[in-house]
Amino acid sequence: MALKTAQQYLDDMEKLVPRVYCGGKWVKNLLENPVTRSMVMANSMIYALAEDPKNKEVMVATSHLTGEPINRNLNVARNIHDLDMRQEMALLTSQSVGTCNYRCVGCDALNSVAATTWEMDRDLGTQYEANFNKWLAYAQANDLAVSGAITDAKGDRRKRPSQQEEVDTFVHLVEKRPDGIVVRGIKVSQSGAIGSHETLVLPGGALREGEEKFALAFAVQNSAPGLTYICQYNAYSAEREACGDVCELGNPLYGQRETSTMVFDNVFIPWERVFLCGETKYCGRMVTRFAKAHRMNCGGACKVGFADLIIGGTMLAAEYIGVEKVPHIQEKIIDMVRFSETSHACAIAAAMRGREEPKGSGVYLPDDLFGNAAKLNIAHGFWEIIKNAGDIGGGLVVTMPRMKDLDDPEVGPMLKKAFGAAAPADKRMKVAKFLQHWSAGLHGPGTWHGAGAPQTQRFMFTVLTDFDAKKKMAKKLMQMED
Ligand SMILES: Cc1cc2nc3c(=O)[nH]c(=O)nc-3n(C[C@H](O)[C@H](O)[C@H](O)COP(=O)(O)OP(=O)(O)OC[C@H]3O[C@@H](n4cnc5c(N)ncnc54)[C@H](O)[C@@H]3O)c2cc1C
The missing domain is CATH 2.40.110.10 (Butyryl-CoA Dehydrogenase, subunit A, domain 2)
Known part of the structure; x- marks a missing residue:
């Protein structure tokens, strides 16, 4: 099997x-x-x-x-x-x-x-x-x-x-x-x-x-x-x-x-x-190679899948209260897409620039710089994504009663009246609960720390970036003596 x-x-x-x-x-x-x-x-x-x-x-x-x-x-x-x-x-x-x-x-x-x-x-x-x-x-x-x-x-x-x-x-x-x-x-x-x-x-x-x-x-x-x-x-x-x-x-x-x-x-x-x-001597390499692979996947693809779900839920929330065509709402949705797709682009770049490591091993690992960029970008971007979900979802995301209360013979009719909008109360509350899970739950710190706290990616940027080459390029264009 x-x-x-x-x-x-x-x-x-x-x-x-x-x-x-x-x-x-x-x-x-x-x-x-x-x-x-x-x-x-x-x-x-x-x-x-x-x-x-x-x-x-x-x-x-x-x-x-x-x-x-x-x-x-x-x-x-x-x-x-x-x-x-x-x-x-x-x-x-x-x-x-x-x-x-x-x-x-x-x-x-x-x-x-x-x-x-x-x-x-x-x-x-x-x-x-x-x-x-x-x-x-x-x-x-x-x-x-x-x-x-x-x-x-x-x-x-x-x-x-x-x-x-x-x-x-x-x-x-x-x-x-x-x-x-x-x-x-x-x-x-x-x-x-x-x-x-x-x-x-x-x-x-x-x-x-x-x-x-x-x-x-x-x-x-x-x-x-x-x-x-x-x-x-x-x-x-x-x-x-x-x-x-x-x-x-x-x-x-x-x-x-x-x-x-x-x-x-x-x-x-x-x-x-x-x-x-x-x-x-080989422990650092083992951990770095793991991180190379994991930051591409965890940062640049896994959290992008989460973002897709959050964006979908947020758009439904907007439709259910009738604000889906309002310019600032559309702008916020586009920002959510921008953060997530930028990270996905970094993951694809990390894969495309991947190489055999060590040479002769036959094992391919993603590019380190792009993988770290994917993770660091989404670590910050995810807070923005869940912020916009909370914004568009409204206070209901955290103030909603229990879904089951809708079925209560006494309070159910009151809740249906209170939360019915451009869609019935049950749909609004279902989506609010979904957004609560993302924006008021464990996912913010989870995304921040999974695949390593962002300080480790910042450190990798300092190691992997050729800053001298960048200074030289600038000097050359300015016609400055090296
Ligand atoms: C949802 C989730 C799933 C996870 N799944 C796995 C898993 O399946 N397998 C696994 O092995 N791990 C897993 N992890 C662990 C994850 O890799 C760690 O949370 C991450 O590496 C940070 O380590 P820590 O939690 O011990 O944070 P800490 O080390 O406690 O870091 C807290 C803060 O202190 C800073 N800090 C820590 N040490 C130093 C230092 N020496 N110098 C300067 N600053 C420092 C950090 O940058 C950070 O700002 C998971 C984490 C989460 C949140």
Whole structure:
């Protein structure tokens, strides 16, 4: 089996028994808890998209290991077209679920691991690429959902990993055994790890000599002994648990972007699943290569899909109160399009200017500067987009009563009178709830921090931009002496 159906994925999830804690209780079955269920349903939709023949070019790739068709979320990009389709996949999945493609981080992580294990084996004579290819072939053959764990808890940001009072704030090596390694520590903000078959774990940043025990990359199976997932919990989670009928929520089926804190308590990882262990020199490269891929996709395509949904909802809100032709409303809608399409253009440029890295590896990664531009632009642009959604949506976006109140025999008629406009109250309130989910929820900070806080992209601009060349150009035109 190279492509799993959505139903087969859901069947897998029924069998999984991860140690998951969510909002004050242990979750026995991911599909029975309304919060964890939304994450699993979103992932199932990613499988469903790949089943649909009209999405084949975007969602299905050819394995470079076996020549078989595989889900693009498990593909190692081998050319520019792969990169372009990868960012198109991020766009399509976001438009379809309005939340994470929970296989996205894992996909970008495995591209980085493919490139870096090839390089390590070439330089050091290690066996990491063989390990990785074997694991990848298994993941592809079984169409596994793989999440990506990069962000360590990090503790005091001024201190190096080994200087932290609490060593578990970084995932680290506890013991090397003949058959594998034992790891412990904490990764935070892990998108969809609870409902993934596997998590690909990378170092959280560049490391120096002496920090070998933090230099780790490996694949861990969901429900591995010693692994605990503590889910995020917020007002939206509580609302989902309390409402009973998800239809009245802003994103009924797929909910918010669900993450968890992953706690590794002496988890055993067999050597076949270890892709870096102690080689500090290669950690920075592994993380940078991941970021290259992820900023193109997360910044320049995923959030553009979200923006498409927000723009659609905002236009409906304008129509429902009869202001869709008013000039300042149209101008604001155009601004929303400008912010999102500029980011998408950066993602396409990042793919088109992608290159093989390292040379000879066969792995293609997007252009760094354009990928960072995509992410930084949308990090700022998204606030503008949700600001305009809040503006055009009106106060109702945050002051609306519960959708269900419309059915109440006593207050329902009053509400229908109060909120009926150019469209009936139920349509207006439905769209207001949708916009509430985007503009008054978790998506602002989520977009800001996902794929790295914007300061990291600014830093990359300073590294990647040839400022001297620009000064020289200006001087030349001014006929100034160099
Ligand atoms: C919705 C969502 C989904 C995510 N999914 C994943 C996932 O699937 N996998 C994964 O690995 N990660 C994931 N992340 C984590 C994401 O990559 C991080 O949130 C991001 O890298 C920022 O790290 P942080 O949250 O620890 O922020 P912090 O490090 O706490 O940053 C807070 C502020 O401090 C600044 N700062 C931090 N350290 C320094 C320093 N040393 N010097 C100067 N300034 C500093 C930052 O620039 C920022 O302004 C996700 C995050 C979100 C919000």
